Amino acid sequence: MKILVYGSGVIGSYLAHVLCTAGNDVTMLARGRWKEKLEEQGLNIRHHLQHKTTLDHPRVIGDINEDDTYDAVFAVMPYHRINAILExxxxxxxxxxxxxxxxxxxxAMQDSILEKSVCDKQVLFGFQATAGKRDHDKGMLICERAGAGAMDIGGLHSLPEKEVRDKLTGLFARTGYKLRWQPDMESYLICHLAAILPIGFLAYACQGDLTASTGKQRKFMRMASREAYAMLKAxxxxxxxxxxxxxxxxxVRGSLMQFLYFIMAKNKTIGDLVACEHCRNACEEMEMLNTAFEKIISRSPDFPMPNWRRLKGLMPDWETVRRQYADKVH
Structure with a gap:
């Protein structure tokens, strides 16, 4: 199958690697210095937990060629940049x-794409739990993932037809990568913020280094997420x-999550790859996600969220965060 991966960060690159492994004809859209690295060296990924390095050679382009056709396009961009690629x-x-x-x-993004589309299209939404960072000097991506990887995927408020599900599942055949079909990706994406924003709050409070966090603060983090989920259910x-x-x-599940927080705090490499690196390099995205989630919170002004407020109060204001990490964005 002919696949375009629009975006060459950690998530898009790992996705491209898996699609190459499955035998698909993969094209990656990248720009700037990283495009040059991909063209010169190929897609070089160091899989941290798996202790292995892989090298793939997808086709690399810098812009859309309107004469090219693809069986599927995966657009993998930070939230604050994705509007620029809708056209x-x-x-x-x-x-x-x-x-x-x-x-x-x-x-809104689905409507924008469909309104201007040059052909019949279906728009789906996905989330892949992959983290890591780029090593520009070595031309390598360092990837943190569990197992072979997975993507939660579905339509805005519905499951795709079986034919579409079978087609997409086939793209990952024999790789171990799983597609987990969700019936309402809009709700899924909202719920995801209840889990990740408290991690961001604490990372910023600790100057981008979770090893500086305390056990009490990490407990606030889990309790803040608990309050957010309860608010969404209400x-x-x-x-x-x-x-x-x-x-x-x-x-048991809560204890497991608290233990995962402990690992993120005590192992700096894991903490950086899973959370802090993204917070440092995508503070604009984190601020936009926070602003959107606060609008949801505002619909329940009397809902008690003391741990959420306490944890968020530990971090600097967003203007300070932007200044602090502006020179780290790459």
Whole structure:
């Protein structure tokens, strides 16, 4: 199958690697210095937990060629940059466009793509739990992931037809990579912020280094997420993935989440790859996601969220965060 991966960060690059491994004809869209590295050296990924390095050679382009056709397009861009590629995605000739990543405007983005599309398209949304960073000097990506990887994927408020699900599942055949079909990706993406924003608050409070966090602060982090999930449920927003909120409640799952926080804090490499590197390099995205989530919170002004407010109060204001990390963005 002929696939375009629009975006060459950690998530897009790992996705391209898996699609290459499955035997697809993969094209990556990249720009600038990283495009040159990909053309010169190929897609070089160091898989941190797996202790291995892989090298793939997808085709690399810098812009959309409107004569090219693809069986599917995966657009992997930070939330604060994705609006800039909606028009190119509308121009690309493919029946499937999957927007991968944090997104608090999925309905508007879907409408924008479909309104200007040059062909019949279906827009889906996905989230891949992959983290890491670029090593520009070595021309290598360092990737942090669990197992072979997975993507939660679905339509705005529905599952795709079986034919579409089978087609996309086939793209990852024999790789171990899983597609987890979700019935309401708009709700999924909202729920995801209940989990990740408290991590960002604490990372910024600790000057981008979770090893400086205390056990008490990490407990605030889990309790803040618990409050956020409860607030969403009170508003009638489905919790997706189903029962994900139980990882923030008392019990075995809650203890597991607290232990994962402990690992992130005690192992600087893991903490950086999983959370802090993204917070340092995508503070604009984190601020936009926070602003969007605060609008949801404002619909329940009397809902008690003391741990959320306490944790967020530990970090600097967003203007200070932007100044602090402006020179680190690459």
């Amino acid at each position: 190119p995605l509308a121009r690309v000739r493919s029946p499937l466009v999957i927007l991968v990543g944090n997104n608090m405007s999925p309905a 508003q009638g927003i489905p919790i997706l993935p189903e029962n994900d909120d139980r990882y923030y409640e008392p019990g």
